[in-house]
Amino acid sequence: MSNPFQQSLFKPKAAGAEASSSQPDFIRILDYNFYYGEAQVLFDLNLDIPHQEVTAFIGPSGCGKSTLLRNLNRMNDLIDGIRHEGDITIDGHSIYDPYLEVISLRKRIGMVFQKSNPFPKSIYENIVYSLRVAGRSKKSELDETVERSLKSAALWEEVKDRLQESAFGLSGGQMQRLCIARAIANRPEILLMDEPCSALDPIATGKIEELIHQLKEEFTIVIVTHNMQQAARVSDRTAFFYLGKLIEYGETEQVFMNPTNKQTEAYVSGRFG
Amino acid sequence: MKPKPRRQQPPIAERFRVSPATLFADRLMTGLIMVGGISIIIAVFFIFVFIGFKVAPLFKGAEVGEALVLEVPDKPFVGFGIDEWKEVPYFLDEDGGLVFVDLESPDKHHESRGVFTLPYDTPPDFEIASFTHDALRDRVIFASIDGRVLVHEIHYEPTFPGGRGVRMIQPSIESLPVIELGEDGRPLDHVSYARAQARRLLAAVEETETGPVVRIATLTQRRTPFGLGPLQIGQRYTLREELRDRPSDLLVPDAADSVLVAYPSGQVDYFEIDAGGTLNHIQTFVPFPEPADHDKPGSATPIKRMEFVLGDQTVIFFDAAGRHVGWNLAYLEEEARRRYIPSKEFRPLPGPPDTFSVSRRNKTFLTTAGDHARLTLMTTEAVRWEAALGFPVRQALIAPRFNALLFLDSTGNLHLKPMKDEHPIAGFRTYFTRIQYEGRPGRIYDWQSDGGADFERKLSMVPLIIGTLKGTVYAMFIAVPVALLSAIYVSQFLRPSLKKVVKPTMEIMASLPSVILGFFAGMWLSPLISNAVPSVMMSTFGVFLGAILMGLVWSRLPNRIRLSVPSGMEFVFVFVPAMFVAWLGWHLGQVVENWMFLQYDELLEREVGSFRMWVVNVLGWDFETRNALVVGFAMGFAVIPIIFTISEDSMSNVPNAFRSGSLALGASRWQTAIRIVLPTAAAGIFSALMIGFGRAIGETMIMVMATGNSVVQDFNPFTGMRTLSANIAVEISEAEQNGTLYRTLFLCAFILFVFTFTLNTIAEILRQWLRRRYRAVE
Numbered sequence A: 001m002s003n004p005f006q007q008s009l010f011k012p013k014a015a016g017a018e019a020s021s022s023q024p025d026f027i028r029i030l031d032y033n034f035y036y037g038e039a040q041v042l043f044d045l046n047l048d049i050p051h052q053e054v055t056a057f058i059g060p061s062g063c064g065k066s067t068l069l070r071n072l073n074r075m076n077d078l079i080d081g082i083r084h085e086g087d088i089t090i091d092g093h094s095i096y097d098p099y100l101e102v103i104s105l106r107k108r109i110g111m112v113f114q115k116s117n118p119f120p121k122s123i124y125e126n127i128v129y130s131l132r133v134a135g136r137s138k139k140s141e142l143d144e145t146v147e148r149s150l151k152s153a154a155l156w157e158e159v160k161d162r163l164q165e166s167a168f169g170l171s172g173g174q175m176q177r178l179c180i181a182r183a184i185a186n187r188p189e190i191l192l193m194d195e196p197c198s199a200l201d202p203i204a205t206g207k208i209e210e211l212i213h214q215l216k217e218e219f220t221i222v223i224v225t226h227n228m229q230q231a232a233r234v235s236d237r238t239a240f241f242y243l244g245k246l247i248e249y250g251e252t253e254q255v256f257m258n259p260t261n262k263q264t265e266a267y268v269s270g271r272f273g
Numbered sequence B: 001m002k003p004k005p006r007r008q009q010p011p012i013a014e015r016f017r018v019s020p021a022t023l024f025a026d027r028l029m030t031g032l033i034m035v036g037g038i039s040i041i042i043a044v045f046f047i048f049v050f051i052g053f054k055v056a057p058l059f060k061g062a063e064v065g066e067a068l069v070l071e072v073p074d075k076p077f078v079g080f081g082i083d084e085w086k087e088v089p090y091f092l093d094e095d096g097g098l099v100f101v102d103l104e105s106p107d108k109h110h111e112s113r114g115v116f117t118l119p120y121d122t123p124p125d126f127e128i129a130s131f132t133h134d135a136l137r138d139r140v141i142f143a144s145i146d147g148r149v150l151v152h153e154i155h156y157e158p159t160f161p162g163g164r165g166v167r168m169i170q171p172s173i174e175s176l177p178v179i180e181l182g183e184d185g186r187p188l189d190h191v192s193y194a195r196a197q198a199r200r201l202l203a204a205v206e207e208t209e210t211g212p213v214v215r216i217a218t219l220t221q222r223r224t225p226f227g228l229g230p231l232q233i234g235q236r237y238t239l240r241e242e243l244r245d246r247p248s249d250l251l252v253p254d255a256a257d258s259v260l261v262a263y264p265s266g267q268v269d270y271f272e273i274d275a276g277g278t279l280n281h282i283q284t285f286v287p288f289p290e291p292a293d294h295d296k297p298g299s300a301t302p303i304k305r306m307e308f309v310l311g312d313q314t315v316i317f318f319d320a321a322g323r324h325v326g327w328n329l330a331y332l333e334e335e336a337r338r339r340y341i342p343s344k345e346f347r348p349l350p351g352p353p354d355t356f357s358v359s360r361r362n363k364t365f366l367t368t369a370g371d372h373a374r375l376t377l378m379t380t381e382a383v384r385w386e387a388a389l390g391f392p393v394r395q396a397l398i399a400p401r402f403n404a405l406l407f408l409d410s411t412g413n414l415h416l417k418p419m420k421d422e423h424p425i426a427g428f429r430t431y432f433t434r435i436q437y438e439g440r441p442g443r444i445y446d447w448q449s450d451g452g453a454d455f456e457r458k459l460s461m462v463p464l465i466i467g468t469l470k471g472t473v474y475a476m477f478i479a480v481p482v483a484l485l486s487a488i489y490v491s492q493f494l495r496p497s498l499k500k501v502v503k504p505t506m507e508i509m510a511s512l513p514s515v516i517l518g519f520f521a522g523m524w525l526s527p528l529i530s531n532a533v534p535s536v537m538m539s540t541f542g543v544f545l546g547a548i549l550m551g552l553v554w555s556r557l558p559n560r561i562r563l564s565v566p567s568g569m570e571f572v573f574v575f576v577p578a579m580f581v582a583w584l585g586w587h588l589g590q591v592v593e594n595w596m597f598l599q600y601d602e603l604l605e606r607e608v609g610s611f612r613m614w615v616v617n618v619l620g621w622d623f624e625t626r627n628a629l630v631v632g633f634a635m636g637f638a639v640i641p642i643i644f645t646i647s648e649d650s651m652s653n654v655p656n657a658f659r660s661g662s663l664a665l666g667a668s669r670w671q672t673a674i675r676i677v678l679p680t681a682a683a684g685i686f687s688a689l690m691i692g693f694g695r696a697i698g699e700t701m702i703m704v705m706a707t708g709n710s711v712v713q714d715f716n717p718f719t720g721m722r723t724l725s726a727n728i729a730v731e732i733s734e735a736e737q738n739g740t741l742y743r744t745l746f747l748c749a750f751i752l753f754v755f756t757f758t759l760n761t762i763a764e765i766l767r768q769w770l771r772r773r774y775r776a777v778e
């Protein structure tokens, strides 16, 4: 049986097509309301995220950034009593399509969590996990994936001699990079990162930011961050949320240099709460 | 020297001070917790030591104390006996005369009687040709030169001559009327007498003109309105042609229904009087087919002595070299009768057996060879005590109450050695080795704790251990898959709102008293299951198969239907078909039973579908109503909630970050459960299994009520079992404090304790290893 979503959504790009400009509404969030039980957390969001660009979500704590991010790959489905109104589409197809298999959606959206969460397995097994659950277990393919992903995540040189050791032996920054390597191992189209650097020192942060720059070539990246400099450094577009509402959204430069909204200005200049 | 000035501590600001109350509470609680923890360790240790102390005496031999040496007349006595109070022994001289000795020293109440005799009531014309002494029953049987027999029984009675509680043991001799056993009026030899209730049997060898014959006679005594009539000869038998040779010995068992005849060649003939009163030759056997001296192969060894031990089921044969073996009566299924089979082989004595004495309380016997004395338990061939006495023993005796050993030396001294042997039948062999019991054809493990003194108690731990394992295995067999799968389901798949209902329900189930489960299992479940085994099987496996099939169907369903079911509610789609399959299986089971398991019912006189009869007739297995299947189901109910709750907890406690990490990588819920949750929760799941196992192994009430408590040693699902714990519960009321059974039950507890202790230790080591392996980041 074929899944219409699988066929149409992530079709290989036509050769030579200028992706970033061709698909400014790669991810669309339409009149989106979201509730945890009775409590509404997201209000009337309308937002287009372009293909192969880095979009940053900023806003004060508790404003719903993570919630929105987690809705993009329907990770919130795990929570009891959630409800939403409106729609989210990726490449024109609703992620709430009843025909859609959530697993295939998640296979194509990598996610890096706020707190690094390597599995209690070896470094190698952590990376190849997404391949294994997809039923791929050819040694050469796995080896190749491990090397490629770790190199992409700038971790290869540090761990190449200890791939079979437990991932828990890594430092916090290494773990976070391992999680990034794990998220991109199966070559997803979209990469969601929820404050990937919140627990890292400046050097590790720098490495990851560099990484985001490189990954942009391949992935559509959505990143949540509290670090204004970081948002300014890595993102092409920035969305500012406040109390579950989208206050301002635009080119990063514009949002930071020339915000149209008072609250945005206050927040980005650090005068906020 | 000047004291070093103490450095002045800068004062601490008030708000940084710790209040004395906080410090006190902290120290108090630390102390209390420490005391509590240590006392638990001590308590467990103490229990272990306590049980150990209760059990230890079972593995001790007999303790024989220093001899009290008493002077008795110095004559070559041929036998002796003593009363229960060990006060007035009698000695039998070479002519059959009786000499009593009052061992009580004289006191102010009565003078010592010293050495005295009691006359036999013997007719004047009764000239003694030979006599035998039955020490076990204190009988002296005289045979005359003209074929007559006279049986004397020595009785002791406590009397209180001066009143005021002063006891004196008064011996008396009861003589039976003279019986004319011989038919030719010739001298008799090897006279033997036995009495079982109203039945009596006399046997002797008569020296006729044509050679020796064995005369056997039953004695009857008619009951008349005026009391018992005179003792008369009922049936006479003569063995003449049947004899192989001149008999060297005769033996009549207490049951008074058979005669053993031994020949100088070493052969033994066994004759039995059947219910119709006919004397039949049953078998000939050779107790010592091998000569004692291996240099001279060939002929069998002659029998020096043959004697019964208590109960008269086992004969012990001695040869001149000191070898001794036991043969006991056993019912042989294939021959449909009882005959003697070789049963015991004892460690040889250092020399020819001089004396032999049997206990009246148990199956031990005392033998001496030269100055070497040995007390042996016949049942297990175990030596309870042995020693070199330092003097040649002329006669030896086990005191009637089994509390002393008496030895008569050749210089007129009686050595009375107090003995303490509270558990003569206990010992390693009793509990852990196969034993040839009387009446049984082979060496077996068995448990059968009750019976009289002459009954061999069967106290093997092996069937109980097997029963315990069997019960546990069946319980775990049913409980583990159900509990683990449901724990995975509830923790990983079920809707959280429903989980809030399921979890407490299971916890309540865990606290259900097992007596209720046992009651239901015994009263309701066992007849239900036993009468419908195919239905039960088909329903149970049907549900499993149905669930798997449903899963297959589910995954092939169009997305529209599949995805319209809210996540976590899919169980409805398995539950309903599963119920249907269970129902279908139940009815199909009856169809299958009527089709495949047709058996002829003798009562109904027609063929009926009966799985139960099929198991018995075709498989040849036993079938009990309260069987291992029932136990499996009932124990499942006891064990499932425990395994479920603990493993569910440990799976729910797997950090959510792992689960979402896995799901975000495109793993299905099942893959997440198997690849991430299970390994991470492995230590907890393992604990759950071990605790469930511990519960199953120690579970008592269900075992008592849901099984027939029959001693079973196989893993047949259609028979019950007797577990160590159930055994304790069942037998506790029979066990007299500090008796053998009482301590044996402690041994059961001890084994159970060691069992769980070892298992838990191994489990803990494994658990620690699992925990280290799959430790989550802190």
Ligand SMILES: Nc1ncnc2c1ncn2[C@@H]1O[C@H](COP(=O)(O)OP(=O)(O)OP(=O)(O)O)[C@@H](O)[C@H]1O
Pocket (backbone or CB within 6 Å): A036, A039, A041, A060, A061, A062, A063, A064, A065, A066, A067, A068, A079
């Ligand atoms: N599982 C949940 N159940 C109920 N309410 C939730 C849940 N998760 C988050 N919320 C609420 O939703 C709101 C948005 O939370 P969210 O985690 O999206 O904020 P955030 O913007 O990511 O904040 P931070 O920057 O601190 O991570 C908060 O008020 C929070 O309390």
Ligand SMILES: [Mg+2]
Pocket (backbone or CB within 6 Å): A065, A066, A067, A114, A194
């Ligand atoms: Mg957040």
